[in-house]
Amino acid sequence: MPELPEVETMARELAPRVVGRTITAFHTDWPRAIRHPDPGDFAAGVAGREVLDVARRAKWLVLSLTDDAAMIIQVKMTGQLFVVSPETGGDRHVHHVFALSDGMELRIRDTRKFGRLGLYRRNEAGRVLGADEAVELFAGHGPEPLDPSFTLAAFRKRLRARRGRLKPLLLDQSFVAGIGNIYADEALWLARLHPLRRADSLTPAAERRLYRAIRSVLIEAIERRGSSIDDYTSLDGDGQMQHHLRVYGRIGRPCHRCRRPIRRIVLGARGTHFCSWCQRLPASQRGLATATLLRSPRTGARRD
């Protein structure tokens, strides 16, 4: 499940393999993944361009190419990157292949085909312009939680402007960019805050705990090269953060603080893991929690 730490790891490990190389050809067997422009223009647009830089914005990879071009790779749920020689065996889940001038191939493997590719332009400031070039591609994203400009004061201001619950809020990319289901749960546990807690109900001390928790869990996960759960792996192999998670995937196992079992609820169609002892809801908000959790599960056929 690539989130900020996983995509950051991919960017760091991809860079030394592709920067300075020119893309000589592109082939895909899943053109629906190409969001902009159309697949033929994408292939023609990347061919002949050199990779100048690899960066990350939110959970997106940004490859700066010559001629002010910017290629975007969204790995989403199951995207994996490999840089290998053309003789290396692949499988049916490799959908996109870039041939590189050093004879290697950048391959994108994506079991569930949720990943997206796009080719855009960069302006003078290095910002990526959207499809119509009137708005930046990342205009709708919130701040980068590890950027120096993301201060406690700035976080407080954003938090107090919201009335929703903490878990869905942390997953909202326009609130803070890059947090996904795993690190939202981990940050809330670290901050000792219930996932259903209202964002504007935090004490100043709790706001500071959450701010620090978000940053520390993301930093730790980057140091461990991400959580290799299900499909995620990076170019240098699996990350190690999955062995250090405090709540995610630990249903029924003891809380690292109080030894009581970790619980799982479903919130906004997302599995939510927490310690109901360490992460208590104020009495005034418990009615809200009950109403939410008792709401009937969704029905309706998922297949047609």
Added chain:
DNA sequence: ACGCCTACCTGCTTGC
């Protein structure tokens, strides 16, 4: 602003 829904996908797990 907010919550909720659906769609996109495939492979693994679960239940009958």
Added chain:
DNA sequence: TGCAAGCAGGTAGGCG
């Protein structure tokens, strides 16, 4: 055993 529903979740878009 075999089949199929259920589930996993990042993101976009729609609705009320």
